[in-house]
Structures are given as structure tokens and as C-alpha cells.
Amino acid sequence: MHNAADTTPSTATPHGSPLPALESVPGWFFQLDQEAFHHLLGAQSAAGRTGDLLELGCYLGRSTVLLGHHLQPGEQMTVCDLFDSDAGDEENAAEMASSYRSTLTRRSFEANYLAFHPQLPVIHQAPTSALADGRVRAGSCRFVHVDASHLYEHVAGDIEVARRALAEDGVVVLDDYRSEHTPGVSAAVWEAVFTTGLRPAVLTPMKFYGTWGDPRAVQRMMLERDWQTAGFTVDQETIAGRHVVRLNHRPTPRTVPPRRLITDLLPPLLTRAIRKARRASGA
Template sequence: MTSEQGTIRLPRELDDVPGWFPVLDQLLFHWFLDRQEAAGERGDLLEVGVYMGKSAIFLGRHLQEGESYTVCDLFESDAPDDANAAEATKSYRSTLTRRAFEANYLAFHDELPRVLQGPSSIVPDEVKPRSCRFVHIDASHLYEHVQGDITAARDILLPGGVVVLDDFRSEHTPGVSIAAWEAVLNRGLNPVCLTTQKLYGTWGDPEPLQEALLEMVAGRDDCHLSKQRAAGHRVIRLKSKGMKAPDFPKSRHWVEPEPTPAGSAGPTVTALRPQARPRPPLSGARRLAVDLLPPVVTRAIRKARAGRRPGR
């Protein structure tokens, strides 16, 4: 598949999709969403900032019948201000296009989510209040934008719904950190748990979620757990210990590898060498010189000719 920006490489499995979605966060997305569904909770899904679609594809697997799924990203659109434009130019390559996102998503799903192309400030006018059970925010890292995204999430989430804030603690995203902890201290957001990259929270009661989460983690040996209290909040911190990604269906472009014959050492991979350029023919005088000169001189002539081959 090609575009004006070049070839779009279609993914065969989720790991082929570019993006930052650690294994532990895949497990937690699956756990929070599965728990909602098992409890009969219904509500829409929202992701703000999709990049190439890795977490969006994962979220789309949990869309239930009758629910709506909305994603929002600038893609090729103009940023709303100079600071956001500079951030987008620095952080994303020219391959971040709506067409690339949609191609990746449709490799795993039959239908696209509802796509909003533009700044995240358009979300409150496009997504109904109290309509979502799960919101993932991974858009701008600028404080003013993140603060607005958190406000939108608070108004859009159903009671007890879950919001996930990406990059809440990275050294290059202080705006996210300030906006996230400001929401915890002053705006009623209750942290449920923290991972290396994401803060999971709710404006509802966090205790039932935390107790169920602690029970789940207690049965695993691949997840480090610590508990702290800060500003009246119980904070659960999780870290992967060699965790494997949860199973996820292959894309429609997956090709099952051919079985290895019994007793075989397995398939070998041979590196392909670039095809050598043909050497230009020698002139009559040079051919005669090569035939008559001593071998050491002949080798020197051939070496010099090789150094002048086209393409060097």
C-alpha cells in the first residue's frame, strides 16, 4: 500500500504497529475493560491522541455491541497554536497520517472507529457528557492542553469510569505531570494505580477497583507491587518483571509460517547481498598490458580499477 509519503507497511501483528504501549499497560487495559464488561457496565470508549494506532487497535477489541468508539488526533491538520505546532513537528514523523492510522486499524478490525481530525479541544463538542466508561489521553504534553483534556474526560466519563493519562512522569513532559497531579490534589481525580508511563484514575470510588486489582496482582509472579499513601490517597505502583503481552489476534495480513520438517534445525535466513555492477570491458591496450605485466602489477591495476567503479 502506498501513499504520497511513501509505502505503508501493513502490520501482521500488534507489535508491528509503531508506538509506545508497554506490556504491563496492555495487561491493565485488558483487565480494566474486561472487569467492566463482566460487571455488565456499558459505555463508549475514547482515545485522544492515537499516533499510528497501537493502543487504539487494542481498545477497539473491547467495543461491545451498541457502544461507540471515538478517536481524536491532529494527523495532518494544523495545530491550534505555535507551541503545539512545534511539539508536533519535533515529535512525529511525516508518516503520521490519517491514512496510515486507518490502514493499521483496518488490518485488525472490520470497521474504523469514529475519527475526529483536529485538536483535542474539539472533543467536548463531539462526545456526549457522561457517555464513556474508558478514556485514554495521550495527545499533547503541554500543560494547557492536558488540563483541557482532563476536564473533558471528567465530564465525558460515566460515574466510576476510568481515565488513563500517558506520560504523567517522564522528564520531558512536565506539563503532563503538573496537570495530572493538580487534578488529583484539586479536581477530585482519584489515582487507582501507576505504571512507568501511565496514571490510571477515576472520579468515582477507587477502593473497589484497587482491591480487585491487588487480588489480581497477588496471583502473578511477573509484576512487582508497591503501595504508598500520598495526600490522603492510596497509591498502587506496578512494574513488569518479565511480563509477556496478553494474547491478541493476528491481523488479516498474517501468514502462518510453514511447518519445520521433523529433525530439521529450523529455517535459516540468508542475507541478500546487493547485486554487483558489471565491470566495463578493458580496452585493447589495457588488456595487453594486463597480459604482459608481472602479476603483482596486474593486481595493483585491478585494485585501482575496482576503486573507480560506478557507485563508489
């Protein structure tokens, strides 16, 4: 989700989308991550990597529809969401009530998905903790998207579900790992990095892309695309000895009011004199 105040799902991506019709589905899945999913899933298939797809938290299907677009013959997609059933605990129920209850039903998710794809994924309408029983085959997935509850205990459990479900070189994407209103997600994500061997590979403002396999392979795949020419920034850095790639939108140049621009370009003494004269005249 975007930010603390933003509980209204977006129906628009600011600069377009790899699947423009996706904009008709409300959700919190925005252009940069749409493009990153699109590229990474396509690159996995092009490299001959097969495996199932898993999504925890699909809301009305915006991200699920894009995942479904990349399903190859023989692959299966599984999703898990509470939809219109009750949450198991009070905090999760409060989160559901404030953000999703008024708009979310399983029927609307299914209708949205079927507007794009002929067949529904395997759906578990349950808390994501239900998947801890091993109903997703261990080592079967090439890509897992975790975007359900924001509570630390739940996310820590979801990360364990992802770890078990992923094949060795599979990719897990963790939503809201750094948002102001989701400190529990941040805690669970970095705990997994420091205690379970989860390796960060790529970071966007909204999502953490990691693997328990080789993060360089994920980074190589992601950087097969020329992101700069497409209007994004690419930065590389090291976090506690772990090399990561950061992707972001290129900032749009700030427009400076003309009067401010003129005084900024003048020598400092003259600028000070003009400011003083303006203050004196009350301008």
C-alpha cells in the same frame, strides 16, 4: 512516549503482549500498560459495566487497536488526533514536527486499525480542544485514554474533556504523567487530583489510572489478576491521604562480573588488601 530522546516509536514490546500482532503497529504503548488496559477493560465488561471508549491521541493506532478489541455490542469508540493536519499553536506544532510529522497520516492510522477490526471508530481529526464543545455525550464513557499533546494547557483541557465524558465509575488513563520531558503533563494531572477530585487508583511507570468515582473499585478490579506470578511487582502506598497501587516490571537481576563478586564476598580487610595490591600493580 518513552523518554526525551526517544522520539522513535517502538514496534516491539520487550516481553510480549496480550495481543501479539499489536507489535506490528508502531507506537509508545508498552507491555505493562497493554496488559493493564486489557485486564481492566475485560474486568469492566465481566462486571457488566458498559459504556463508550474515548482516546485522545492515537498516533498510528497501537493503543486504539487494543481498545477496539474490547468494544462490546452497543458501545462506541471515539478518537481524536491531529493526524496530518496543522496544530493550532506554535508549541504544539513544534511537538508534532519533532515526534510525529514524518510518519503520521490519518490514512495509515485507518489502515492499521482496519487490519484488526472491521469498522473504524468515530474519528475527529482536530485538536483535542474541539471536544470541549460537548460532541462526546456527557457521562457516556467507561474508559478514556489521554495521550495527545504534552503541553500543560492542552492536557488540563483534555482532563476536563475526560471528566465530562466519563460515567461515575469510569476510568481515565493519563499518559506521561511523570516523564522527565513532560512536566506540563505532571502539573495538569496533580492539579486535577488536588482541585477537581480526581482520585489516583493505579500508577505504572508510564501511566496514571484514575477516576472521579471510587478508586477502590478500580484497584479491586486491577488486583483480581495475580500480577506477581505474571512477572510484575505490586506496591501499595499513600499519597496525601490517597491510597494507590503501583505496578511495575520486576527488575531483572543485575549480573555482577565474577572478579567483583569474589571480592564482594571476602572479609573487608582482605578485600582492602587485594585492592591495594591491584592498585600498586596497576591492574
